[in-house]
Amino acid sequence: LKTVVITVGLLGNPNVGKTSLFNKLVGARQYVANWPGVTVTRIEGATTYKDYTLHFVDLPGVYSLTATSVDEKLTRDYLLFSPPNVTVVVIDSMSPEQGMFLLLEACELGLNVIAVFNAIDEAKKSGTKIDKSSLEKFLRAPVVLTSAHTGEGIEELKEKIVESFKRTTRPIVIDYGKETEEIIKEIEQCVEETFNKRFTAVKIIEGDKYARAFLKKDCPKDILETISQEIKTSIPLTKYEYITNVVQLSIQR
Ligand code: GDP
Ligand code: MG
Ligand code: MG
Numbered sequence: 001l002k003t004v005v006i007t008v009g010l011l012g013n014p015n016v017g018k019t020s021l022f023n024k025l026v027g028a029r030q031y032v033a034n035w036p037g038v039t040v041t042r043i044e045g046a047t048t049y050k051d052y053t054l055h056f057v058d059l060p061g062v063y064s065l066t067a068t069s070v071d072e073k074l075t076r077d078y079l080l081f082s083p084p085n086v087t088v089v090v091i092d093s094m095s096p097e098q099g100m101f102l103l104l105e106a107c108e109l110g111l112n113v114i115a116v117f118n119a120i121d122e123a124k125k126s127g128t129k130i131d132k133s134s135l136e137k138f139l140r141a142p143v144v145l146t147s148a149h150t151g152e153g154i155e156e157l158k159e160k161i162v163e164s165f166k167r168t169t170r171p172i173v174i175d176y177g178k179e180t181e182e183i184i185k186e187i188e189q190c191v192e193e194t195f196n197k198r199f200t201a202v203k204i205i206e207g208d209k210y211a212r213a214f215l216k217k218d219c220p221k222d223i224l225e226t227i228s229q230e231i232k233t234s235i236p237l238t239k240y241e242y243i244t245n246v247v248q249l250s251i252q253r
Contacts, residue, residue, distance in 0.1 A: 005046075005053045006165045009079065011106060012090035013098050014061030017118040019043070020148030021090060022058040025158070035074045042074075049158040052165075057084065063098060065105040066208045073210070079111060080195050086164045087111040088157070093123040093130060093145070096251065100243045101236075103139065107171035109199045114142045114160050121147040126253070134250035140172040173198075174242060180205075180234045183227060190219030206235055 010018045022030070022045065030045030043058040059078065060071035067073040079087065089106055091099030096117060106113050117123075117130055135143045142160045146153035175181065187201040192214050194200055203211035205227055212224075 002048050002051055002053045004051060005055050006086060006161060007084040008054055008056045008161055009084035009087045010056060010058050010090060011075065011079070011087055011102065012059075012061060013063055013092070013102060016061070016090045016092040016099060017146075017148045018061065018090050019058055021088075021116070021118060021146060021154075021157075022056055024148050024151060024154055025054070026056055038070060038074065040070065040074060047158075050162060052162055054158060054161055062102065064102060065109060066203060066206055067210050076210075079106070079109060083109075083111055083195075085112065086114060086161050088114045088116055088161070090116045090118050093117040093119050093128065094126070096247060097240070097243055100139075100246070101239055103141070104172070104174060104239050104242065107139075107141065108174065108196075108202065110171060110196050112164055112168045113171060114144060114157070114164055115139055116144050116146050116153075116157060118146045118148060120145040120152055121150050129252040131250045131252075135246065138246040138250065140169065142169075174238055176202075176234055176238050180231050180238075183231055187223065190216050190223055192216055202235060205232060207232065 010022055012018045026045030026047045029047060030043060033042045033044060035042045040060060044056065046053050046055045059075045062072045062075045065076050067076045087106055089103040091103065103113060103115050115135065123130060130145060132143050132145060142164060144153050144157045144160055146157060183205060184198065184201045187204055188197045191197045191200045194214050200211050200214050
């Protein structure tokens, strides 16, 4: 194996083709480990590409980076506390919205992301047209169209992983509107130095109990009580609005 190792996390909703892509990328060079402290298996594998070793981790499927289940907490803690060099967000081309939601959260966390629209074979069969450069413009991330069945896009994905490793891009930041942004700023002041204060503040607003552990002990007691239900729901709603627009402008089905 080559000496420069690039770690790559495969992130995505359940059943979007993460494991299929992983198998296509690393073949038989894979092994099973355990996530620390739990009996959930963790599958890793490596392949060489040009001067690099690409080391992949097939992460448990999740719908968001709000930790409510064990799988979600494993995936999220891995991304928060030992972020891979590159995070490949696998999205189902046939119904991309939920996957794009997760992509926006990964961007918000500040991860170095690549958006992979998988099952492009099915999309083509059904007459779906995906405008890759339009997606790249709106998502501000490299986009690769792949099929784990035909192998389309696999070599391009490896190339994009190396490019992303060498030149990290500034991910998109969603603007939640004046009122929500003011509260985000306030809460950011009350969050301990951590991986990403804005991400943590947003998660606190969404009601994430794990994120709340990062609130400073001396922060005003009533700070969480000022968060209305409207503010709370504005966070996922704004993301879905953004996604709906991007899909409308970039995908014809
Ligand atoms: P995971 O849960 O994200 O790991 O998804 P899997 O890799 O287990 O795949 C879920 C299902 O989608 C399986 O039946 C795969 O054969 C199928 N699948 C995965 N990738 C593709 C693809 O690129 N094209 C098509 N047509 N099916 C795919
Ligand atoms: Mg699965
Ligand atoms: Mg899987």
